[in-house]
Amino acid sequence: MKDTEMQLQSNPFTPVFGKVPLYLAGREGIIDDLLTTLDNPDNSPDRCTMFVGARGSGKTALITYLAQEARARGWIASNVTATKGMLEDILQQAIAASSHLIDNASSVHLASVSVAALGSVGFTRDQAAPANWRTRMNSLLDQLAKTGTGLLITVDEVDPSLDEMISLVTTYQHFVREDRRVVLLMAGLPHRISALLSGESTSFLRRAARKSLGPIPSYEVEEAFRSTVMDGGKRIDEDALQTAVERIDGFPFMLQLVGYRSWNASHDEGVISIDHVRQGVGLAQEELESRVFDATLSELSQADIEFLLAMSQDEGKTLQANLKTRLAKSPSHVSIYKKRLLEAGVIDEPVRGKLVFALPGFKDYLIKTMG
Ligand SMILES: Nc1ncnc2c1ncn2[C@@H]1O[C@H](COP(=O)(O)OP(=O)(O)OP(=O)(O)O)[C@@H](O)[C@H]1O
Ligand SMILES: [Mg+2]
Incomplete structure (x- = not known):
């Protein structure tokens, strides 16, 4: 009895951006591909992979998880966010994580190189910097190669306007050519990845693997939700679970929000009922609006919003052909804005010429806020 009371204390859901959830629903195929790549990276088409998805679709959680798995398999992992200084950060994290693998003589060599570089003005846009970084990376990778250790580099929040992003991609091509295990x-x-791919110096990336983090199928949401509740030490009624799944609508962040709030609504009861889920869904919806939808809306132009409002007149899919009449605009206007909104991750085109909202609940939010 005491044990159960203890377990009931902690809420197992993780509605925190970047946090790896207890169950990573719906990403099994992608995870399998990447774990296979770690076991045998040399000829894997996935050794350079881009994860593309809207806000809250689980990009950070997924790469964090993969880095953990890589470390567990003996890899060295450097995790960075695309910001100024990221190249140096990649190197420093890798050096720190591999100290136990590097023999004394070479560690002196490495340290002296990196200290010299750190002592200079730091990492700037000057031309010599990327080559310098490449040289230092190479000496580290040479050391790692002696122990058969690979290096995983993860870059979150890809920013196509960052010079170091381009340097990284360019240098990475050399690593591949030189058969280095990286x-x-x-x-x-989506729009950031598209912009990165369209750059001339990153044309190499157009051949890299691209994995889209779309909505999670209902049965996987259901399984993850139920398993998380049970791991936390409670149960959930079947009708409550079905309501939760319906309102989550395949959206990972919503899964965590609804779970977290419904769990709290059930207080010290051992079973989550439909009333708890109804309360939870209400709170979750408000949080989703303030944390995801407001930010998404603020990045849209007036013409984007008009396009979306024209789409919102339909119950389900919108025919692209109907939009030019509704908007009284040319077909090219419709094509341009369709592309913009697809890249912003706000809409999807599951079938050519048929458009839907990509973020669950965004349509109703838009009508409420703008309509
Ligand atoms: N596959 C999944 N199954 C269940 N929950 C998930 C899954 N992926 C992520 N989550 C949860 O969803 C939320 C958002 O995840 P994450 O921060 O990784 O999103 P993101 O795509 O990086 O968002 P952003 O673009 O805003 O950085 C977190 O609370 C995380 O725990
Ligand atoms: Mg993220």
């Missing part, structure tokens, strides 16, 4: 995973919003 795997590169990048994650970002």
Whole structure:
């Protein structure tokens, strides 16, 4: 009895950005591909992979999880966010994590190189910097190669306007050509990834693997939700679970929000009922609006919003052909804004010429806020 009371204390859901959930629902195929790559990276088409998805689709959680798995398999992992200084950060994290693998003589060599570089003005846009970074990376990778250890680099929140992003991609091509054991995973919003791919100096990336983190199928949401509740030491009524799954609508962040709030609504009861889920869903919806939808809306232009409001007149899918009449605009206007909104991760085109909202609940939010 006491044990159960103790377990009831902690809420097992994780509605925190970047946090790896107890169950990573719906990503099994992607995880399998990447774990296979770690076991045998040399000829894997996934050794350079980009994860693309809307806000809250689980990009950070997924790359964090993969880095943990890589470490457990003996890899060295450097995790960075695309910001100024990221190249130096990749190197420093890798050096720190590999100190136990590097023999004394070479560690002196490495340290002296990196200290010299750190002592200079730091990492700037000057031309010599990337080559310098490459040299220092190479000497570390040479050391790692002696012990058969690979390096995983993860870059979150890909930013196509960052020079170091381009340097990394360019240098990574050399690593591949030189048969170095380096795997590169990048994650970002669709429009950022598209912009990165369209750059001339990153044309190499157009051949890299691209994995889209779309909505999670209902049965997987159901399984993850139920398993999380049970791991936390409670149960959930079947009708309550079905309501939760319906309102989560395949969206990972919503899964955590609804779970977290429903769990709290059930207080010290051992079973989550439909009333608890109803309360939880209400709170979750408000949080989703303030944390995801407001930010998404603030990045849209007036014409984007008009396009979306024209779409919102339909119950389900919108025919692209109907939009030019509704908006009284040319077909090219419709095509341009369709592309913008697809890249912003706000809409999807599951079938050519048919458009839907990509973020569950965003349509109702838009009508409420703008309509
Ligand atoms: N596959 C999943 N199954 C269940 N929950 C998940 C899954 N992936 C992520 N989550 C949860 O969803 C929330 C958002 O995840 P995450 O921060 O990784 O999203 P993101 O795509 O990086 O968002 P952003 O673009 O804003 O950085 C977190 O609370 C996380 O625990
Ligand atoms: Mg993220």
